Amino acid sequence: MRIGYLSADFRNHPVAHLITQVIAAHDRKQFEAHLYAYGPEIDDEERRRLIEAADHFTGISRMDDVEAAQRIRDDQIDILIDLTGYTAHARLGICALRPTPVIASWIGYIGTLGGGAAGRLHHAKRQTPNAKRQSLADHRARIALTDIALDTFPYNSGATASDVLRAGVPLVTCMGETFVSRMAGSLLHTLGMDELCTSSRPDYVSLVIELARNASKREAIRRKLGEQLSTSVLYQPDKFASQLEQLLRAMHEQAKGGRRSI
Incomplete structure (x- = not known):
């Protein structure tokens, strides 16, 4: 074909x-x-x-x-x-x-x-x-320095979410009802990381604050994400x-x- x-x-x-x-x-x-x-x-x-x-x-x-x-x-x-x-x-x-x-x-x-x-x-x-872009490797290396990534709403990140997750960085998303508002959620679900998906603004803000304050929980999520990345079809x-x-x-x-x- x-x-x-x-x-x-x-x-x-x-x-x-x-x-x-x-x-x-x-x-x-x-x-x-x-x-x-x-x-x-x-x-x-x-x-x-x-x-x-x-x-x-x-x-x-x-x-x-x-x-x-x-x-x-x-x-x-x-x-x-x-x-x-x-x-x-x-x-x-x-x-x-x-x-x-x-x-x-x-x-x-x-x-x-x-x-x-x-x-x-x-x-x-x-x-x-259409600005001069850094190399993909440099881009991903910089992303890996991040503690938490915050997804956008109502238009979710797509390739950006993919880059963030590939770098092993937890991404918090708020899911809506449309395709564009569920892109990051789809990636997280495929990775088995549904605990990073929220469905309302208050829940989104609450989860972000919790992860920012709780280093042990944040690190546990990073470890789980790293394990999931090794087997996911996404990568x-x-x-x-x-x-x-x-x-x-x-x-x-x-x-x-x-x-x-x-």
């Missing part, structure tokens, strides 16, 4: 930080990964890692939407996954031309695309200003890629049966 990933963020960007290892972990006996890059043409370390991780990397920045869609169609892609959505440099006109049997949206935009442009895979990312790209592939197969089968194409 040929999977196409379409993005303006195949560079030092949170989307790339989340996706690179997953692309590299695809089962190459069953899946072929094609990356279609537009937007800023930046030759940085993250982009080079993506080129190495993929089976094919195609720059389409200088193609118009019709030309780009035709290139994707000519490559006989089975599923096209848009990783940008309505964020900077978006080119949803490519998806609107329906170059593949199945089109999905993932990571880059937390919301539906509307107009039948794409289905949605429920995962998360963060959008950062094991091979396991995550396998689960993603199961989802992609199901979507493809639904499309073949005439039940879904977006």
